[in-house]
Amino acid sequence: MSGGERALTVFYRALLRLHPAEQRHRYGAQMTEDFLRAWRRAHGVPARVTVLAGELAALAWTGVAERLRGAWAGGWHGAWKQLRPASPRAILRAVLRRPGHAATLVGTLALGLGAWMAALVVLDAMVLGSQGRAEQGALVEIWTYLDEEQNNRPDVAAAALPVLRQASDLFLAVEGASNRRVVITEPGLPEQVQITRVTPGFFDLLGVRPARGPGFAGPEPDPGGVVISHRLWIQRFGRAPDVLGRTLVLGEARHTVVGVMPPGFAVPGFDEVAGAGLWAPVPLVEAGATVNVLARLRAGVSVDAAAEALDARTPELRAAGAFAEGTRPDLNEPVLFGVPEWAVTTTWILVAAATLILLVAATSTWALVVTRSLDRHQEWAVRRSLGAPRLRVMAESAAEGLFLGAAAGAAGAVVAAGLLRLLVLHAPAGARLATVGRTLALQGAEAVGAVLLGAGIVGVAAAAAAWAGSRGQPRFPGAVRGSTEGRGTRRLRAGLVAIQVALSFLLLAGGGLLANSLGRLARVETGYDAEALLVATLQPPGGSYGTTAEREALYDRVEDRLRNDPAVAGVAATENALPLTSGAFRPTLLLDDGGTLEMDDFLPYLEVTPGFFQVAGVRILEGRAFYQGDPVPHPAVVGEQMARRLWPDGRVLGRRFRVREAEPFRTVVGVAHDVVNINLRDPAGEGMEFFVPLDPVGQRQRTFVVRARGPAAGVALPVRRIMQEVDPELPFARFHTLADSFGDSVARERFATSLVSVLAAMGLLVTTLGLYGLLAHQVGSRTREIGIRMSLGAHSGHLVRGIVGSGLAITGVGVALGVLAAVQFFGILEVLLYGVEPGDPATLAAAAALFLAVAVAACLPPAVRAASVDPAAAMRSE
Amino acid sequence: MSGSPLSEPVFLILLMLAEGPRHGYAILQDVERWTEGRVVLRTATLYTALRRLVDDGRVAEIPDPDGDPRRRTYRITAAGRALVREETARLREVVGLADRLATGGRGG
Numbered sequence: 001m002s003g004g005e006r007a008l009t010v011f012y013r014a015l016l017r018l019h020p021a022e023q024r025h026r027y028g029a030q031m032t033e034d035f036l037r038a039w040r041r042a043h044g045v046p047a048r049v050t051v052l053a054g055e056l057a058a059l060a061w062t063g064v065a066e067r068l069r070g071a072w073a074g075g076w077h078g079a080w081k082q083l084r085p086a087s088p089r090a091i092l093r094a095v096l097r098r099p100g101h102a103a104t105l106v107g108t109l110a111l112g113l114g115a116w117m118a119a120l121v122v123l124d125a126m127v128l129g130s131q132g133r134a135e136q137g138a139l140v141e142i143w144t145y146l147d148e149e150q151n152n153r154p155d156v157a158a159a160a161l162p163v164l165r166q167a168s169d170l171f172l173a174v175e176g177a178s179n180r181r182v183v184i185t186e187p188g189l190p191e192q193v194q195i196t197r198v199t200p201g202f203f204d205l206l207g208v209r210p211a212r213g214p215g216f217a218g219p220e221p222d223p224g225g226v227v228i229s230h231r232l233w234i235q236r237f238g239r240a241p242d243v244l245g246r247t248l249v250l251g252e253a254r255h256t257v258v259g260v261m262p263p264g265f266a267v268p269g270f271d272e273v274a275g276a277g278l279w280a281p282v283p284l285v286e287a288g289a290t291v292n293v294l295a296r297l298r299a300g301v302s303v304d305a306a307a308e309a310l311d312a313r314t315p316e317l318r319a320a321g322a323f324a325e326g327t328r329p330d331l332n333e334p335v336l337f338g339v340p341e342w343a344v345t346t347t348w349i350l351v352a353a354a355t356l357i358l359l360v361a362a363t364s365t366w367a368l369v370v371t372r373s374l375d376r377h378q379e380w381a382v383r384r385s386l387g388a389p390r391l392r393v394m395a396e397s398a399a400e401g402l403f404l405g406a407a408a409g410a411a412g413a414v415v416a417a418g419l420l421r422l423l424v425l426h427a428p429a430g431a432r433l434a435t436v437g438r439t440l441a442l443q444g445a446e447a448v449g450a451v452l453l454g455a456g457i458v459g460v461a462a463a464a465a466a467w468a469g470s471r472g473q474p475r476f477p478g479a480v481r482g483s484t485e486g487r488g489t490r491r492l493r494a495g496l497v498a499i500q501v502a503l504s505f506l507l508l509a510g511g512g513l514l515a516n517s518l519g520r521l522a523r524v525e526t527g528y529d530a531e532a533l534l535v536a537t538l539q540p541p542g543g544s545y546g547t548t549a550e551r552e553a554l555y556d557r558v559e560d561r562l563r564n565d566p567a568v569a570g571v572a573a574t575e576n577a578l579p580l581t582s583g584a585f586r587p588t589l590l591l592d593d594g595g596t597l598e599m600d601d602f603l604p605y606l607e608v609t610p611g612f613f614q615v616a617g618v619r620i621l622e623g624r625a626f627y628q629g630d631p632v633p634h635p636a637v638v639g640e641q642m643a644r645r646l647w648p649d650g651r652v653l654g655r656r657f658r659v660r661e662a663e664p665f666r667t668v669v670g671v672a673h674d675v676v677n678i679n680l681r682d683p684a685g686e687g688m689e690f691f692v693p694l695d696p697v698g699q700r701q702r703t704f705v706v707r708a709r710g711p712a713a714g715v716a717l718p719v720r721r722i723m724q725e726v727d728p729e730l731p732f733a734r735f736h737t738l739a740d741s742f743g744d745s746v747a748r749e750r751f752a753t754s755l756v757s758v759l760a761a762m763g764l765l766v767t768t769l770g771l772y773g774l775l776a777h778q779v780g781s782r783t784r785e786i787g788i789r790m791s792l793g794a795h796s797g798h799l800v801r802g803i804v805g806s807g808l809a810i811t812g813v814g815v816a817l818g819v820l821a822a823v824q825f826f827g828i829l830e831v832l833l834y835g836v837e838p839g840d841p842a843t844l845a846a847a848a849a850l851f852l853a854v855a856v857a858a859c860l861p862p863a864v865r866a867a868s869v870d871p872a873a874a875m876r877s878e
Numbered sequence: 879m880s881g882s883p884l885s886e887p888v889f890l891i892l893l894m895l896a897e898g899p900r901h902g903y904a905i906l907q908d909v910e911r912w913t914e915g916r917v918v919l920r921t922a923t924l925y926t927a928l929r930r931l932v933d934d935g936r937v938a939e940i941p942d943p944d945g946d947p948r949r950r951t952y953r954i955t956a957a958g959r960a961l962v963r964e965e966t967a968r969l970r971e972v973v974g975l976a977d978r979l980a981t982g983g984r985g986g
Contacts, residue, residue, distance in 0.1 A: 019926075027925040030950065034903045034921045058920035066926060 005036060008052075015056060018063030020070055091403050094396075098372065102404060104769065105368045109408035109454055111762050112361025114415025117450050119347075119354035121420060121442060126347045138303050139205075142174075142293040142310075144323065145330035155290040156329070160322035161199070164293065164329075167313070170306050172298050175202040176291030182278070183541060183731045186249035188236050192539060192731035195226075195250070195278040203279075205296055210259030213244045216281050225258035226250075229277040233260045248278075255280065262441075307331040345831045346752045352828075353510065353759045356503045360763050363496045363503075364770045365408075366461045369401065370493060371777050373465035380470040393470045394463050401462025402455045409454025413447035494810050497770050501814025501851065502821065504763035509822050509847040511760035513829055513836055514753035516843055520835040521749060527675030528578070528738055529617030532569070534712045535578050536719050536735035539701040544729065548697055554727065555702045561722045562706060567715050570707040572612035573694060577703050578738055580604035580677040580689055584659045591646060592656035592665060603659070604677045607694040613637070613672065615707045623653045623670035626693050635693065636666040639674045642688035666692060680742055712737035752832050764854065772858040775807050779862040787871040796867035803866055807859035808852065815848045884965050887919055888927050892954060892962050895937060899953035902928065928952060936961055 001009070012035055016028055035055055042051040095102050142164065144153040156164075158176070165174045179196040200216040203209060209217075215227050226248055228236070237243045237257075248255045261277070297306050307330075310317075314328040323329060380393050420441055538558065545551045555573065562571045576582045583604035589597040610627045613620055622643075626635035636657075643652045656665040677689055708715040716735065723730050743750075779786070786799060826838035836843070884892070887909075894900060894908045902924060909919050931937040936958035942949045954962070 019922075023926065023929055027929060030902055031921045031925045034906065034924075037903055038906065038921065054918065055920050055922070059922035062922045062926045 001036075005039070008039065009036065012056070012059065015059045015063070018060055018067070020066055023066065088403075091399050094400050095404055101368065101372055105365055105404055105458070106408045106411055108361050108368070108766055108769070109365045109405065109457065110411035110415050111766070112358040112365075113409055113412025113450050113454055114419060115354040115759060115762065116358040117412060117416035117442065117446060118419040118423070119351045121416070121446065122347055122423065123351050126344065138297050140295050140297060140303055140306065141332045142295060143330040143332055145328050146326070153290070155292045157322065157324070158289040158291050160317070160329075161291060161293065163317055163320040163322035164295070167310070170298060170301055170309055172296040173201055173205050174293060174295040175199045175205045176293050177202055178289070178291045181539065182250045184232075184236070184248065184250060184278075185252075186247070190729070190731050193232075193278055195280055197280050199291075200281055202294070205294060208261075211262040213257070213259035215259035222256055222258050223281060224253075224255050225281065226255040227259035227261060227279040228257055229261050232278065250278075303331070345828065346755075349510070349752060349828065349832070350755055352825075353507055353756050356507055357759050357763055357766075360500045360503045360766050362457050363500050364766050365458060367493050367496045367770055367774065369458065369461040369465050371773060373397070373462075373469045374777070376466075377469045380466065384470055390467070390470050394466045397466030398459050398463035402459040404462075405455035405458030406451050407454075408458065409451035410447075412454055413442060413450045416446075416450065417442045493774050497767070497774050498810050498814040498817065500763075500767045500770050501811050501855075502817035504760070504767040505815050505818030505847060505851055506821055506825075507756065507760035507763040508850065509818065509844050510826065510829060511753065511756040512843040512847050513826070513838065513840060514749070514756055514832060516840065517833045517836045518749050518753045521680050524676065524680045526579075526680070526738075526742055527618060527673050529707070530738040530742055532708050532710075532712055533578070533616060533738040534706045534708060534715050534719060534735055535703060535738055535741070536706065536723075537577050537701055537703045538723065538730065540727075540730060542700075544727075548699075551699075551702070552696050555696075557726050558723060559704065561726060562704060562719065565715070565718045565722065567709055567718050568706055569709045570611065570615040572615040572705045573609045574612065574703045574705060575607040575694055575699055575701075577736075578606075578616070578705060579675070579741060580606050582606070583689070587659045589646065590658050590661070595646075597646065604689040605659075606689075606691055608691050609694050612691070612705065616705055617707075618675060619673040620670045621673055623668070626669055630669070630693070632667050632669055634664050634666045635669040636690050637670040637672050637692075638668055638690040639672055639688055641674050642690055643668070643671045645688060666690075676742070712739060749832060749834070764851075768854050768858050771807060771811065771855060772861070774810075775803060775859050775862040776865075779803065779866045782866075783869055786866050786869045787873070790869060791871035800863040800867050803863040804856060804859040807855050811852055811855035815851050819844055819848065883968065884961070885927075886917065887923050888931070889962075889965055890917060890919070891924065891927055891931070892936065892958055892965075895952055895954040896959060896962050899940060899943075899951050901942075901949055901951055905952070931958070 009032055012032055013028070016024055016031065019028075038051055038055065039048065042048045142156055142160075144156050146153065155178070161174060161176050164171070167174075175198065177196055177198040179194055181192055182195045183190050183192050198216075203215055204217065209215065210227055211230070213227070216225065228243075228248065233239060233243055236248070237246065240246070243257050243260060246257050248257055261279070297303065310329050310331050314323065317323050317329060318325060376397075383393060384390060538555070540551055540554055545554055559571050559573060562568055583602050583606075585602045587599055587603050589599065589603070591597070610625055612618070613625045620637070621640065623637075625637060626632070638646075638652070646652075646657060647655055652668055652671055655668050657668070658665045672691065674687060675689065704719075706712075706715050706719060716737075719735060789799070790796070822844060823839050829838050890909045890913070891905055894905050894912070897908075900908065902921075906919050906921070906924060909917055928937060932939060932952075934957075935955055937952050938955050939950050940953050941947075942951050
């Protein structure tokens with residue numbers, strides 16, 4: 001036989017395995033021989049190809065057909081007899097014979113499925129949902145472009161809305177919204193909240209719907225109707241199920257509740273700040289009013305094409321009164337409504353991490369099923385020798401697997417619902433507001449999907465294990481035998497554990513990087529005594545405090561009372577809250593020597609009372625703070641960075657600058673230590689900022705910076721009490737501690753870190769259990785072998801080393817794979833990292849070390865058990 | 879198996895054996911020759927059908943006339959001959975029907 005023929009023979013025999021054993025035994029040799037004859041008889045390449053293809057196809061097809069025919073031997077009835085599920089009670093009994101095993105399996109898979117389902121819901125809400133909406137045309141904003149300045153207005157005249165709607169060749173829908181603050185006077189205590197007034201189709205445009213009630217969509221929308229947020233429903237109405245139709249008094253006006261939005265819902269760009277939203281229909285045309293316009297483009301109309309088309313229609317739009325002379329429409333992709341990039345990245349990281357967890361859980365589940373099947377080989381073999389068809393054995397095992405898997409899926413749905421609830425409560429506002437497409441809750445169909453997926457995973461594993469495991473003959477006492485577990489199975493299980501290690505390592509290393517980065521952010525120097533500062537903003541109602549004098553009198557009384565409170569160490573006032581979030585947008589700084597500095601960024605500045613620097617702990621490094629009746633006109637204190645940028649020669653005091661042509665020159669009287677503006681991660685203004693004296697004229701609100709004698713939270717109650725005592729009619733002041741607001745500014749980092757850390761802990765746990773289970777089972781099934789080796793003089797220390805060594809080898813392979821994958825894929829974490837490289841060797845090494853340590857811990861109990869085997873008892877154990 | 883029409887390979891195998899006992903490979907070659915290459919049986923098809931025919935008692939295995947113990951020879955049994963007759967009659971009926979309908983019109 002030539003080499004080629006030998007290869008053909010091997011191939012033919014391999015395919016022959018598709019045939020039932022009986023066929024192979026009786027005719028296999030003859031078939032192979034005749035096949036070779038037919039092959040030899042064919043001459044020429046085409047004939048040989050025909051023979052080969054025909055032979056192999058026939059071999060495969062008849063093999064499969066025979067197997068099916070075997071299963072179908074008794075027709076419908078026979079097939080039913082083989083495949084019919086055992087009674088639910090029998091399945092349950094079989095499953096509960098090993099309650100620990102069943103619980104571990106259900107728990108493991110439920111964690112994996114739950115995490116994964118939750119991640120998919122988030123993905124759908126944040127990423128896929130928005131893409132889905134894009135298919136029906138993009139969401140755009142329409143601004144007013146002012147030709148002269150670059151100060152485009154983010155809104156348009158209310159009168160433009162009906163005109164824009166006529167451009168129905170471009171837009172599917174055009175809706176408007178505007179917001180302002182109102183005071184809820186009933187029910188409950190007065191509280192100032194933000195109300196967003198929207199056109200009736202606004203929610204439809206965003207693709208959202210109230211969780212309760214018709215909202216503004218009904219056939220006859222109630223003009224006095226308001227839709228309330230989930231939070232207001234809880235706080236003001238105690239979750240009353242009959243909230244629809246109840247009365248809400250805003251100021252003096254009575255409104256009817258016509259809807260409750262789902263938890264966590266906020267209209268992007270409008271409701272984030274207020275936190276507690278209220279939505280009311282806005283009268284379309286209000287003289288002089290402006291609205292923010294959102295439009296949905298028709299499918300197939302690109303943003304650029306729409307912008308161009310709209311621009312070309314400027315004359316018509318002006319003629320219709322939509323835009324004033326000299327202005328024109330400016331169509332933009334939404335700035336505020338888009339899902340922020342970091343939220344998209346966090347979502348993908350979440351999905352990746354959850355997929356890893358599911359894979360870890362699924363491989364672990366598979367390993368558990370294989371382990372369990374090893375214990376049942378004898379049972380299956382006995383049953384088969386008593387006449388049960390192999391298919392029947394497999395069907396029974398599959399039924400148990402389906403049952404366990406479905407239970408795991410159901411538990412997973414509960415886990416997913418819980419995780420989503422936690423997400424809604426803890427996700428940073430920027431992430432919540434992006435989820436306008438759908439609410440973060442598991443839907444019924446998704447829960448069913450989880451059950452089916454779980455049933456599928458375990459059912460297939462159990463069927464495969466039973467099919468493979470019911471091949472053998474029953475063993476009889478005294479028969480010669482090796483270990484229960486074949487080498488192939490052992491390798492499979494070791495491979496599964498190594499994969500688990502690699503996947504969990506990725507999670508652990510990712511969590512480590514994020515935690516490392518968060519730690520660095522927490523150590524950023526803010527420039528304030530942030531821990532001691534409470535920032536409270538008071539916005540008095542217009543009625544009793546209509547004039548500047550009335551308001552100043554109120555502020556003085558409040559400040560006086562605050563200063564005399566024993567818990568308060570000092571009080572200063574500012575026109576806006578800390579940290580600095582307001583200032584000049586892309587200013588051109590003009591210097592007294594004729595120099596200019598054009599800034600792309602915005603330059604934060606704040607009006608403060610003279611005591612501010614001392615109260616807030618902002619150190620003056622050079623010169624002095626300004627004071628009451630300062631002889632220098634328009635004094636200013638600049639930050640170090642600004643001083644360096646504007647006057648590199650170092651002579652700063654007495655120099656003058658102004659932010660715009662129209663403003664007076666300000667004279668520098670001092671240089672202050674720099675402070676962090678906006679947030680810890682991306683301080684605005686290229687690190688520059690300055691402070692000027694507070695000018696009370698025309699300001700409708702006042703912020704008090706209160707320095708506490710102890711922790712800042714300690715003055716929260718006194719501040720609230722004092723404001724209520726000064727005037728009981730005052731709405732609640734908004735206040736926060738400065739430390740909290742810096743903490744909030746890294747909320748997204750903290751959120752991503754805690755997400756990944758939780759998943760990493762889950763992965764580590766599941767992997768450790770998997771490793772332990774593998775080794776424990778190996779030791780258990782090798783008891784006899786170990787006994788023999790010990791009776792032949794093997795040292796127990798040697799045995800322990802051997803078992804721990806094999807555990808470490810598996811872990812080592814897994815960690816190596818994990819490191820490779822980390823180096824390859826961790827680039828996606830970059831957006832969330834601060835001061836740490838994605839491939840940070842120290843973090844990867846620490847994760848690897850932790851894994852190896854855990855591996856040793858998981859190996860030790862089985863190893864110790866092996867070492868304490870009594871040789872005599874082990875020999876008798878059969 | 880009786881009652882329902884035989885598949886073509888099975889019928890051809892029985893026909894070849896009805897002519898006289900043969901080795902498996904000889905059946906392959908004869909089928910190809912008698913059908914002038916129209917039907918080429920594959921080994922898997924042949925031996926799957928043979929196993930079933932043997933199990934049903936239509937075909938019997940006999941020792942090799944040349945005395946080679948590894949090679950098996952097949953001969954048709956009385957039940958097998960009955961099946962061939964039955965199938966032939968069925969086919970004749972079908973062919974007659976086709977002749978009448980195709981050439982003589984309705985009712986012949």
